[in-house]
Amino acid sequence: xxxxxxxxxxxxxxxxxxxxxxxxxxxxxxxxxxxxxxxxxxxxxxxxxxxxxxxxxxxxxxxxxxxxxxxxxxxxxxxxxxxxxxxxxxxxxxxxxxxxxxxxxxxxxxxxxxxxxxxxxxxxxxxxxxxxxxxxxxxxxxxxxxxxxxxxxxxxxxxxxxxxxxxxxxxxxxxxxxxxxxxxxxxxxxxxxxxxxxxxxxxxxxxxxxxxxxxxxxxxxxxxxxxxxxxxxxxxxxxxxxxxxxxxxxxxxxxxxxxxxxxxxxxxxxxxxxxxxxxxxxxxxxxxxxxxxxxxxxxxxxxxxxxxxxxxxxxxxxxxxxxxxxxxxxxxxxxxxxxxxxxxxxxxxxxxxxxxxxxxxxxxxxxxxxxxxxxxxxxxxxxxxxxxxxxxxxxxxxxxxxxxxxxxxxxxxxxxxxxxxxxxxxxxxxxxxxxxxxxxxxxxxxxxxxxxxxxxxxxxxxxxxxxxxxxxxxxxxxxxxxxxxxxxxxxxxxxxxxxxxxxxxxxxxxxxxxxxxxxxxxxxxxxxxxxxxxxxxxxxxxxxxxxxxxxxxxxxxxxxxxxxxxxxxxxxxxxxxxxxxxxxxxxxxxxxxxxxxxxxxxxxxxxxxxxxxxxxxxxxxxxxxxxxxxxxxxxxxxx
Numbered sequence: 001x002x003x004x005x006x007x008x009x010x011x012x013x014x015x016x017x018x019x020x021x022x023x024x025x026x027x028x029x030x031x032x033x034x035x036x037x038x039x040x041x042x043x044x045x046x047x048x049x050x051x052x053x054x055x056x057x058x059x060x061x062x063x064x065x066x067x068x069x070x071x072x073x074x075x076x077x078x079x080x081x082x083x084x085x086x087x088x089x090x091x092x093x094x095x096x097x098x099x100x101x102x103x104x105x106x107x108x109x110x111x112x113x114x115x116x117x118x119x120x121x122x123x124x125x126x127x128x129x130x131x132x133x134x135x136x137x138x139x140x141x142x143x144x145x146x147x148x149x150x151x152x153x154x155x156x157x158x159x160x161x162x163x164x165x166x167x168x169x170x171x172x173x174x175x176x177x178x179x180x181x182x183x184x185x186x187x188x189x190x191x192x193x194x195x196x197x198x199x200x201x202x203x204x205x206x207x208x209x210x211x212x213x214x215x216x217x218x219x220x221x222x223x224x225x226x227x228x229x230x231x232x233x234x235x236x237x238x239x240x241x242x243x244x245x246x247x248x249x250x251x252x253x254x255x256x257x258x259x260x261x262x263x264x265x266x267x268x269x270x271x272x273x274x275x276x277x278x279x280x281x282x283x284x285x286x287x288x289x290x291x292x293x294x295x296x297x298x299x300x301x302x303x304x305x306x307x308x309x310x311x312x313x314x315x316x317x318x319x320x321x322x323x324x325x326x327x328x329x330x331x332x333x334x335x336x337x338x339x340x341x342x343x344x345x346x347x348x349x350x351x352x353x354x355x356x357x358x359x360x361x362x363x364x365x366x367x368x369x370x371x372x373x374x375x376x377x378x379x380x381x382x383x384x385x386x387x388x389x390x391x392x393x394x395x396x397x398x399x400x401x402x403x404x405x406x407x408x409x410x411x412x413x414x415x416x417x418x419x420x421x422x423x424x425x426x427x428x429x430x431x432x433x434x435x436x437x438x439x440x441x442x443x444x445x446x447x448x449x450x451x452x453x454x455x456x457x458x459x460x461x462x463x464x465x466x467x468x469x470x471x472x473x474x475x476x477x478x479x480x481x482x483x484x485x486x487x488x489x490x491x492x493x494x495x496x497x498x499x500x501x502x503x504x505x506x507x508x509x510x511x512x513x514x515x516x517x518x519x520x521x522x523x524x525x526x527x528x529x530x531x532x533x534x535x536x537x538x539x540x541x542x543x544x545x546x547x548x549x550x551x552x553x554x555x556x557x558x559x560x561x562x563x564x565x566x567x568x569x570x571x572x573x574x575x576x577x578x579x580x581x582x583x584x585x586x587x588x589x590x591x592x593x594x595x596x597x598x599x600x601x602x603x604x605x606x607x608x609x610x611x612x613x614x615x616x617x618x619x620x621x622x623x624x625x626x627x628x629x630x631x632x633x634x635x636x637x638x639x
Contacts, residue, residue, distance in 0.1 A: 031121040033072045039118040040064040040092070046114050047099050058098035059091055067092050071126070080128045089131060092122070093138045100142045109156075109164045112149060116170035123177030136178060146171070150191060154198045157205075168205055169212055176216050183219045185226030196260050199227060200267030207294075208276035210283050214290055217280055221297030224273070227264055228304035257620045265305050265312040273301070274324045281330060288337060295334045296357050299364040302326070306367045307453075309567045309615040314580075317371050327368070327375045335361055335384055342391045349393060358391070362403040366453045369410035370562075371581050373588075380411035386418050386425075395429035398437050402444050405469055406455035414461035423465045430469055439473040446472040446563070450553040454564030457594065458585035544614045557615045561586060561594050565619075569612050570605040574598070577611065 044061035047054070067088040074085035081089065096115050103111045123135050139146065150171060153164045175191075176183055185199075192198040206212050206220040267273075277298040284290035305316055320326060341354045348355055369376050379385070385408060394400045405426060413422055430438060444452055457463060463470055545554030559566050559579035568580040576595055578586075583605060586594050593600045 031124050033068075033125065036118065036121045036125055037065060037068055039114065039121050040068055043096070043099070043114045043118050046111055050103070050108070050111055052099060052102045052111075054095075054098050054102055058095050061095070064092060064095060075126060075128070079126070081126070081130060086130055086134070089122075089126070090134055093119075093134055097138050097141055100145055109153075109167050113165050113167040113170060116167065116174050120170050120174040120177055123174060132178065135174075139174070139178070147191070147193070150202075151193075151195075151198065154201050157201070166209075166211060168202060169209055169216075172202070172206060172220075173213070173216055176219060183223065185223040185229075188223050189227070194260075196227060196263040197267040197270070200224070200264065200273065201271050203227075204271040204273055204276045207273075208279045210279070214284060218290075218293050218297075221277075221280075221294055221301075225297050225300045225304070227260075228301055258616060261308050261310050261620070262312050265308065265310055265316050268301070268305060269312070269315060269319045273298075274320065274326055278330060291334070292338070292353070292357055295330065296360055299331070299361055303360070303364040303367050306371055307567070309565070309612055309619050311609075311612070314568050317581075320368070321372045321374050327378055331361065331365065331368075332378065332382065332384060335388070339387060339391070346392045348391065349397075358388075359400065359403070362388075362400070362407060363453060366403055366406045366410060366455065369407060370454045370456055373581075373585065376411040379407070380413055380416040383418065385411075385413065386421055389422070389425050395425065396432065398433070398441050398444070401426070401429055401433075402441060403453070405445070405466055406453060409455045409459050409462045409466065412456075412459040412462050414459065414465060419465075426466060427468065441469055442471060442473045445470050449563035450558045450565055452564070454559075454562050454579070454582070456582060456585045457561050458582070458589055460589075544611070545618060554615075554618060556611065557618060566611070566615055569608040569615065571608050571611075572600060573604055573606075577608065578605070 041064075044064055047061050070088045071081065071085050071092070074081050096118060099111065100115050119135065119138070123132070126132075150168075153168050153171075156163045157168075172183075175187075179187070188199045188202065189196065192202070203220045203224045207217055207224075209217075212220075277294065280294050281291055281298075284294060302320070306313065335358070338354045338358060342348050342352075342358065345352065345354075350356065350359075365379065369379060385404065388404060389395060394404070408422055408426075413419055430441070433441065445455075545556040547555055553565055556577060557565055559569075559582050560576050561578050562582040564579065564582075566577070566579045569577055570580050570583060571577050572593055574593070574596070576593060578594075583594075584602065587600070587602050591599060591601065
């Protein structure tokens with residue numbers, strides 16, 4: 001499909017027709033008539049000063065103020081402008097369009113900036129349907145200039161930061177005046193012609209820009225989360241008439257997603273997303289509602305990227321460990337800030353926004369503390385985990401109890417000041433669970449671990465203290481509470497929309513996702529229990545990674561120490577495979593192979609880039625399957 005502004009506009013018109021215009025009334029972004037008049041005055045000055053070769057039909061710059069005055073007088077009576085005032089608005093848009101097209105020079109940023117500033121302010125000032133349609137028509141007419149300009153801006157900013165002023169802000173804000181909160185990662189990727197690095201650069205600018213309205217910063221954060229999933233990779237579909245249509249789509253998307261993920265993580269480091277979000281959080285620190293939104297998007301992005309088996313994942317870990325104060329400056333203060341709202345609500349649960357944000361934060365804590373050991377002492381020695389256990393009902397929910405147990409193990413709570421207290425709390429909570437939920441918790445921590453968040457096995461004392469939860473359920477208990485049945489099937493096109501199951505423990509990418517089911521009384525079963533069928537070969541990973549385990553993950557893709565899917569695999573001289581972070585943890589306290597007891601040093605282990613490549617092929621293909629044929633994927637049940 002054609003990428004760029006024109007295809008986005010056409011897609012949006014087909015999908016929403018005229019309804020979207022009405023939704024913009026609820027936007028908090030407002031500009032006054034005087035704001036528009038001032039922008040148009042500067043536009044007239046700039047165009048006269050530049051001496052642009054304007055066509056006669058564009059009109060005179062000196063007429064802009066009078067035309068705008070007539071438009072606003074009509075809009076004060078009826079937001080849906082009459083024919084005469086629409087003609088005046090069309091004349092204003094014709095002049096702006098002529099300036100954009102006549103400018104010609106890609107480095108005339110002052111001209112372009114005032115043009116898109118004027119369009120943005122008019123777009124927010126006039127909510128009428130006909131007014132919006134005129135703006136869409138203008139954007140469609142200048143889409144080629146828009147696409148080239150957006151790419152040029154990123155290049156110029158890379159060479160000379162600040163050279164383009166606020167042009168990027170206005171170019172994105174004019175789209176926001178049209179699309180509102182529906183601006184998505186997919187739209188952004190279309191604008192950037194599938195250049196994920198350019199998209200991350202643009203997001204980094206918007207998030208750190210203190211002149212950007214919060215709504216736009218929030219939309220940028222949501223777009224970044226969406227960039228961590230297959231949803232945002234722009235795939236032009238083949239005709240469905242092809243006999244092997246779905247396999248062709250999956251193969252194509254797998255290759256694109258592979259490049260996308262590596263470029264995304266590289267962009268996060270290159271454009272310092274951590275620092276950008278830190279600035280944004282500081283900017284809005286007086287508003288808990290705003291920081292809740294920004295922090296959630298930030299944590300979800302880091303969480304998901306650390307779960308990819310990517311050649312740049314190791315670099316992201318190093319970047320976070322050596323150049324970021326993410327834990328002490330962002331994550332821990334955020335948890336303390338939302339605790340009062342949870343304490344004050346005895347009935348709090350998955351339907352509460354603070355609960356959802358807390359769960360997202362705990363998931364990120366688990367991933368970060370597994371991968372980066374320098375953060376562990378701060379969490380172990382603070383009273384944060386005991387404070388979390390005081391949240392009403394948190395220890396009765398299997399998924400939250402699982403996260404608290406994994407976090408406690410990762411930070412090796414047995415060496416901290418709250419060891420006895422936490423052990424008693426977890427033991428008591430486990431005993432209070434029904435037999436079915438005890439089995440579910442044990443399964444999540446043992447035989448289902450390959451598709452869930454990882455935890456370290458090197459904290460031997462902590463694991464010993466929590467052995468009641470880490471023991472595999474006995475056969476009788478398993479039969480009493482059997483897992484969801486599985487059966488094989490073939491690819492088929494999804495006939496109905498259904499909630500996409502989460503893979504590899506990645507967090508949701510949409511702001512308006514439904515709250516997760518309350519797991520105190522068991523899971524809400526999906527009507528479709530079809531398992532994932534055998535996958536088509538992807539770079540030969542099937543023959544190298546072995547048969548799948550109970551959770552559907554190839555055996556050699558799983559760390560033999562942590563039981564989790566590997567992202568940075570290494571092997572010992574005698575052939576055992578471990579996640580680098582897991583074996584490094586183990587070797588920091590022991591000098592032996594954790595499985596055989598034979599002497600072992602980190603200098604003896606070898607990088608297994610070949611295994612990493614096969615795991616990445618498996619992971620990307622699974623994510624592609626969930627995008628192309630979501631009905632075929634039966635991931636571990638989320639509670």
